[in-house]
Amino acid sequence: MGEDKKTDLEILGRSRLYNLPPIGIDSVNIESLRSYIGRIAQAHSWKTSDFINDILITEIKNIHYKDNPEIFYGRAGSINGFGDFTEECIKSLESLTMCNNLSYLTLKKCKDIFHHPNIFHRYLRWCSSCLEEFRERKIEIYEPLLWSISIVEYCPNHRKPLNSICPGCGKRPVSFSRKYSPGYCTRCEQWLGSDSEDDKKLCVTEMDSEWKLFVAEQMGELMKLNSSDKLPLEKNGLFNLIHLIIKITSGGNVSRFASLINRDRKRVTEWKLRRGLPNVESLIAICRLLEINLQELLLGNVNKTTLNKEYNHLLNLNIPPGQVQKKRSDQVNDSLEIELEKIYLNEYPPPSLAELQRRFNYYNMERRFPELSKKIAAKNTKYRREQQKLREELICKEVREIIMHLHNLGEVISENNIKRRMDNPGNFRNPLVRATWKKMKQLLEENLI
Numbered sequence: 001m002g003e004d005k006k007t008d009l010e011i012l013g014r015s016r017l018y019n020l021p022p023i024g025i026d027s028v029n030i031e032s033l034r035s036y037i038g039r040i041a042q043a044h045s046w047k048t049s050d051f052i053n054d055i056l057i058t059e060i061k062n063i064h065y066k067d068n069p070e071i072f073y074g075r076a077g078s079i080n081g082f083g084d085f086t087e088e089c090i091k092s093l094e095s096l097t098m099c100n101n102l103s104y105l106t107l108k109k110c111k112d113i114f115h116h117p118n119i120f121h122r123y124l125r126w127c128s129s130c131l132e133e134f135r136e137r138k139i140e141i142y143e144p145l146l147w148s149i150s151i152v153e154y155c156p157n158h159r160k161p162l163n164s165i166c167p168g169c170g171k172r173p174v175s176f177s178r179k180y181s182p183g184y185c186t187r188c189e190q191w192l193g194s195d196s197e198d199d200k201k202l203c204v205t206e207m208d209s210e211w212k213l214f215v216a217e218q219m220g221e222l223m224k225l226n227s228s229d230k231l232p233l234e235k236n237g238l239f240n241l242i243h244l245i246i247k248i249t250s251g252g253n254v255s256r257f258a259s260l261i262n263r264d265r266k267r268v269t270e271w272k273l274r275r276g277l278p279n280v281e282s283l284i285a286i287c288r289l290l291e292i293n294l295q296e297l298l299l300g301n302v303n304k305t306t307l308n309k310e311y312n313h314l315l316n317l318n319i320p321p322g323q324v325q326k327k328r329s330d331q332v333n334d335s336l337e338i339e340l341e342k343i344y345l346n347e348y349p350p351p352s353l354a355e356l357q358r359r360f361n362y363y364n365m366e367r368r369f370p371e372l373s374k375k376i377a378a379k380n381t382k383y384r385r386e387q388q389k390l391r392e393e394l395i396c397k398e399v400r401e402i403i404m405h406l407h408n409l410g411e412v413i414s415e416n417n418i419k420r421r422m423d424n425p426g427n428f429r430n431p432l433v434r435a436t437w438k439k440m441k442q443l444l445e446e447n448l449i
Contacts (some may be wrong), residue, residue: 060092081108081119112233338367344372
């Protein structure tokens with residue numbers, strides 16, 4: 001009977017859920033699929049968890065999700081991406097709403113044009129100014145796809161760092177949970193349209209902000225390409241283009257080209273030999289070198305006339321090796337060392353050397369500034385150890401409080417009873433936490449507490 005009803009609706013051209021159009025198609029601020037799920041649940045006055053458990057998982061017809069919905073939530077962090085899980089969600093949502101353009105809300109179109117490990121951020125990030133603007137202008141609250149991408153740390157609209165700390169609970173909201181609703185914390189469900197104290201204290205240097213803004217702007221170009229009908233280059237076409245660019249800008253010299261874009265020589269060699277695609281940050285570094293945008297690069301709209309005029313003379317392959325590299329060194333090294341000194345002295349929490357290399361798009365720090373690099377790495381290591389010790393102390397305190405609560409209620413002080421009451425049951429695996437549990441049990445048995 002249910003099947004007949006569904007067939008009748010399809011024949012009549014009617015959707016089972018509201019035909020809710022996605023926000024921001026063909027723009028930098030195109031909505032994410034995760035946000036669309038939250039909005040479709042709100043439109044029907046459902047909780048996100050109810051919509052997923054009762055409607056979406058049923059439509060997907062994956063027995064694993066139905067038997068254990070936690071599998072769905074475990075994979076939901078990659079829902080804006082490229083894989084089979086994303087494909088299942090898109091097909092099911094399109095079937096339910098009869099919106100046929102939901103693949104634009106993911107990076108599915110970009111699957112084969114760059115290397116994409118850890119492309120999405122594990123935690124929720126947002127621009128508080130954008131959210132407040134949506135509310136003031138009475139625009140429906142949503143989350144742009146751009147915010148979920150790990151290398152995007154700035155809002156290109158307000159030219160400010162994205163927020164990552166909830167002003168309510170002071171924690172980093174996870175990217176997706178049963179409580180998910182666009183514009184609200186996935187932990188405490190508080191409105192995210194204001195800056196937390198940690199976000200206000202964020203220290204950003206001029207060089208840092210310049211590169212991060214450029215990355216955000218270029219990823220915005222990718223968002224526009226992703227939601228358009230234009231087709232990017234295929235894998236072989238991109239390899240051919242990169243080979244041409246290496247030839248034009250460095251005379252085919254891989255080491256020189258790697259220096260120009262501040263990337264590892266081995267990685268550039270892999271691109272030239274067609275053994276691996278560059279990641280999206282490397283493509284953006286190439287765009288910066290050529291003074292073009294990412295959309296032009298991925299569409300293959302690059303020729304000798306559009307290249308930066310500075311590199312026209314490099315078509316003469318007899319240029320002495322290191323000439324371009326030396327020019328790059330003269331321009332960057334002195335100012336970068338000053339910026340790194342400021343960060344070492346002032347920034348808190350102290351960043352790691354790897355984070356600074358990504359931040360400044362400069363991967364030769366240890367070789368160029370060996371002493372300063374050691375100091376930065378040592379300060380970050382000390383900070384991480386202190387934070388680890390502090391986290392362990394808080395978890396042990398939480399376990400002690402749970403044990404006393406169980407003792408007062410007369411319940412068994414078992415591992416399962418404790419884990420059920422912990423904020424993060426996985427923390428119970430920590431040897432120090434388990435030692436605390438055993439010690440407390442022993443003290444209670446001997447009536448020493």
